[in-house]
Amino acid sequence: MFNVRIERECGCFKRSGMPTIKAFDNKDDALVEANDWAEDMNETFCRKHNFSVVEEGNDLIIKMGMN
Numbered sequence: 001m002f003n004v005r006i007e008r009e010c011g012c013f014k015r016s017g018m019p020t021i022k023a024f025d026n027k028d029d030a031l032v033e034a035n036d037w038a039e040d041m042n043e044t045f046c047r048k049h050n051f052s053v054v055e056e057g058n059d060l061i062i063k064m065g066m067n
């Protein structure tokens with residue numbers, strides 16, 4: 001099982017109603033989703049934060065940084 005997880009929730013994330021974790025059977029699907037998800041947040045959130053994908057074992061963590 002491969003998880004895509006949100007590391008930290010900013011205000012926009014909480015307001016978005018998005019889940020904080022999504023599980024996948026294979027790593028390719030998880031990687032595609034993680035990149036799409038981060039891109040979506042970069043485009044639709046406040047733009048004060050930026051989101052990037054980092055691999056940690058079987059998990060893909062979406063990290064939050066400040067722009």
Ligand SMILES: [Zn+2]
Binds near residue numbers: 013045047049
């Ligand atoms: Zn934000």
